[in-house]
């Protein structure tokens with residue numbers, strides 16, 4: 001099923017559901033970690049599961065002669081395989097993330113062909129972050145510089161237009177496309193208005209819905225949704241929430257994701273004596289956010305798990321209720 005249909009059904013039924021994202025396990029780790037996470041959250045009827053994509057890391061290792069040697073590694077490969085395994089095992093819709101960084105258009109096309117053959121018809125189209133050590137995002141030769149170009153390529157494939165015009169048997173794909181939006185502005189955007197203009201370009205290019213970057217103050221989301229509407233963006237906007245779990249996230253999250261932590265949350269976290277206390281505070285804060293978003297009528301709330309989902313289980317239990325065998329929620 002397409003994610004946009006799941007969203008439209010939730011809107012029609014006035015039933016807010018949740019989705020969550022999983023990270024592929026670290027290289028060498030087992031897929032069972034992923035399965036255990038899903039099995040904890042399955043009783044709460046997740047709408048779908050996102051699987052993140054991780055670009056290669058660049059490491060410089062000092063050689064005995066003092067020169068630096070460049071090493072390229074990918075610590076979390078396996079997005080496509082994990083997505084397929086989840087769908088086959090649980091029958092839950094999956095949304096693999098696809099990024100521009102490191103991919104030529106030909107490689108992107110191959111990844112999309114793989115997804116299509118695996119019966120995966122949902123993707124989140126992203127640019128990806130700047131590679132460590134680079135000042136600004138650089139596409140590989142014949143790659144995309146912005147997510148909008150990736151959206152256009154996917155739409156072309158949905159119209160049966162592949163890169164290789166000599167392909168004899170043309171089967172159009174049928175991908176539903178999500179894109180990223182930033183309630184507190186993307187870090188590289190000159191101002192919030194231009195960021196929304198670029199977001200509208202992605203929607204005009206064919207994106208079906210938007211998922212937001214995490215935010216800790218719902219007013220930022222409501223304001224963003226209003227500004228999107230004023231700019232003519234009519235697709236559903238799915239809010240993204242990240243329950244805080246460790247004290248160092250107070251500075252790390254603003255640094256990495258360019259989001260503000262509201263003063264009451266920051267004060268409460270700073271007063272914690274250990275991370276177990278932070279986890280409790282962060283979970284309670286996210287429950288408060290989710291309850292308010294649910295009341296406001298959002299169809300789906302997306303949770304960033306960062307690999308650990310016990311807090312999402314607590315939130316799901318409280319906000320979304322357990323689904324019994326008959327499909328009734330408690």
Ligand code: FAD
Nearest residue numbers: 052053097126127128129146147180186188189195198213
């Ligand atoms: P874009 O839409 O290309 O925007 C990037 C910047 O360029 C913005 O400042 C925008 O205003 C500007 N811009 C856009 N279009 C144009 C244009 N045509 N001309 C000039 N400027 C333009 N990263 C990963 O590596 N893997 C993941 O799995 C992943 N998952 C994510 C999931 C969500 C829900 C979100 C919100 C982010 C995720 N990211 C992920 C991070 C994302 O890749 C970064 O935030 C990245 O820096 C921007 O991606 P984007 O798709 O928003 O890029």
